[in-house]
Amino acid sequence: MKDNYNIVIVGGGPAGLSAALEASKYTDKILLIDENLKAGGQLIKQTHKFFGSKNHHASERGINIAQELIKSIDSDKVEFLSGVSASGFYKPHTLLLEDKERLYRVNSDKFIFATGASENIIPFVNNDLPGVYGAGAVQTLMNLYGVVPGKRVLMIGAGNIGLIVSYQLFQCGVEIAGVVEASPYIGGYSVHAAKLRRMQIPIYTNHSIKAAYGDECVEKAVIAEVDSRWNIIKNTEKEFDVDTICLAVGLTPSTELLSQAGCDMVYVRELCGYVPKHDKFMETSISGVFVAGDASGIEEASAAMLEGRMAGLKACYDIEKFNRSEWINSISHIEFELKSLRSGPHGEKAVNGKKKIDIQR
Amino acid sequence: MDYKKTGIIDINKVVLPQNWEELTRFFPVIECIEKIPCNPCSWCCPKEAITIQGDITNLPEIDFDKCTGCAICAGKCPGLAIFLVNPNFDEQYSAIIMPYEFRPLPVENQKVTLIDRHGNERGNGEVVKIRLSSAFEKTPLVTVKVPKELIMEIRHIRAIKKSGKSGFRDSGKTWEEQLAQQVAN
Structure with a gap:
């Protein structure tokens, strides 16, 4: 020095x-x-x-x-x-x-x-519940320390990071409930998206996360359709039983x-x-x-x-x-x-x- | 632009050899239809059958006459988007060489569930060969026999579990032992 x-x-x-x-x-x-x-x-x-x-x-x-x-x-x-x-x-x-x-x-x-x-974070109900992770944190846990973050994950964001981390989670035996993307199109490379689709992982474009629920940690996630201005459309909610929500939102x-x-x-x-x-x-x-x-x-x-x-x-x-x-x-x-x-x-x-x-x- | 919504490409957009249905050898199906900055398929090919002209974002072009079906491109492709198919592997079946980055690996002669681009199950197939090589960047290549009519649809496999036991080859080591091994490596 x-x-x-x-x-x-x-x-x-x-x-x-x-x-x-x-x-x-x-x-x-x-x-x-x-x-x-x-x-x-x-x-x-x-x-x-x-x-x-x-x-x-x-x-x-x-x-x-x-x-x-x-x-x-x-x-x-x-x-x-x-x-x-x-x-x-x-x-x-x-x-x-x-x-x-x-x-x-x-x-x-x-x-x-x-x-x-x-990493960015987005606002939704209960976004501070344990079980809500950034994609970087998931990668650190999983790929650096060999610890999977949960059993069933909902990925938010279909850019390259969201797609790649979903694939890596799947490789580790973690179930992916779906990938949620607010814009009308998948942002990441289509070859990454193709890999997920053939593993039967759905990609919900025009959707955003509305809320996370759970007593002490994430037990459920609710997503909903969004319009072109990213406002949530009423009565389009979908529920997922997941223990992890992973944010890959930029x-x-x-x-x-x-x-x-x-x-x-x-x-x-x-x-x-x-x-x-x-x-x-x-x-x-x-x-x-x-x-x-x-x-x-x-x-x-x-x-x-x-x-x-x-x-x-x-x-x-x-x-x-x-x-x-x-x-x-x-x-x-x-x-x-x-x-x-x-x-x-x-x-x-x-x-x-x-x-x-x-x-x- | 449909694939930008679904993530599933239209096989009609992929370049195939003329009269491919009659071929009795493996040839690559390059399912890369989006301009992204990537070119390993072009420089890894020992026969220079795959080229990318000009900018690195241009799509690969293939000369099927030069291709020997070595499958190095399928192993190298970072998008796992190259598959080799032999439409007439034997009298009854076609065969597909596909990248498969999951553990445990299937074994030769094992029965597997065939899965298409949409993730749907499409009956059973049989593993013919597993290849692991540093030339493939640690991406295992699995050769699977499939019914002839499904050759342009099947792009993934899943093991068939035998009464609760994994049908895949087990290394015989516990999870902790495997992790310790990985750390040592």
């Missing part, structure tokens, strides 16, 4: 790890911190095979991707601190850290915030530190919350402060890894001014892959969202 670093990266998920890996090719004295005990972020809970291209580990299972990233990072150049939270940023270049025992600070000219996202970028740092923040619906304006190198309105991954707008892990690499590269290039043709080569490669990844209907949101926060330098 030193006081001064070339680069400090906050968050050891796919974006932070990729940033560290890329940066360690060109510079040393890199600090990577994560508030969890293990690096890898959400990757370490992902037992399914990833989409994307060969370069971003497609077809590999998320857990293995995390392992590979961690293994390829040179520990002489990157110091990793686990169980450490970043609790404040002070301009121009001081970050306040805390672990169980103490509060301390580190200095650097370059910061990369790959702080990820937090994520919000975790950008508190960036906001506190004084970055220009904008609310962008497509990116699911307040995000810092940034240029194509992921540098925010404050020079030397970068953002990457879900903190820059909710997307997939493949995009997070590419954004992390971009931020890592640019931070290094500013410090070391390595070979210019190599620099141009690397960034145009990453730009090309990001663009390709965001082509197609599922990438539209990200493309439109990113346009709204683009900084031209």
Whole structure:
């Protein structure tokens, strides 16, 4: 542990790890911190095979991707601190850290915030009953600690997370009463939905959860049809005997530190919350402060890894001014892959969202 | 857009070889009709029979003449959306190679309930072969014999339980032992 670093990266998920890996090719004295005990972020809970291209580990299972990233990072150049939270940023270049025992600070000219996202919750009657989980919690319990959350689950949200977690629950022998989606269409990839359908799991589009019932924990869930404005339609209720309600109703970028740092923040619906304006190198309105991954707008892990690499590269290039043709080569490669990844209907949101926060330098 | 509501694709949207009903070899049925950023099927194919042109979100195209039916694509596909079918596996039956990521695995010659895309039970079939390989990213591939008329409908199986006992192969280990093994690995 030193006081001064070339680069400090906050968050050891796919974006932070990729940033560290890329940066360690060109510079040393890199600090990577994560508030969890293990690096890898959400990757370490992902037992399914990833989409994307060969370069971003497609077809590999998320857990293995995390392992590979961690293994390829040179520990002489990157110091990793686990169980450490970043609790404040002070301009121009001081970050306040805390672990169980103490509060301390580190200095650097370059910061990369790959702080990820937090899960959303939706209002319904008794949504505080034990047995109501976020999808991330279910994955942590089940895929990290080998504990199933219940016997019969109602999944709320048919985005990729809702569909994937339903499948993983089913693999663990948990019954899925159904997947409930308020919008008229399944938000996640249709191949994920197809897997659930052939396991006879119903998907209720145009439905939302109305209430949970139970004495001490969830015993029953009530859903109802919703109209195009998501208002509940009377007398369309359906009841399910379930002991678990799993919420997969979206994520919000975790950008508190960036906001506190004084970055220009904008609310962008497509990116699911307040995000810092940034240029194509992921540098925010404050020079030397970068953002990457879900903190820059909710997307997939493949995009997070590419954004992390971009931020890592640019931070290094500013410090070391390595070979210019190599620099141009690397960034145009990453730009090309990001663009390709965001082509197609599922990438539209990200493309439109990113346009709204683009900084031209 | 119907599949975006139901999650069930229309098989008529899937490209099949000409006169496929007459073929006596396995060929892939790529049930991938939505533009998503994914391309393992194209780079994993040793015969370069599957290609994705331009953007990674474009749909895979297949040259059935180049395909040898090795099934690596079925193992690699993150969407578990590739099935290989042999319409004339023997005189009486067709056969389907399908990804099956559940434990315990069925055993060869075991009778199983056949299930279609909608999750409906459609009679019985028989497991011919189980393949486990690192080339398939730990996705087991199960070959199942099915009645010829159901070859484009069956996409999943369920074990038939014999009088309360699981019909599937049991490792003989308790749940705790299996978990300890997993942790050790």
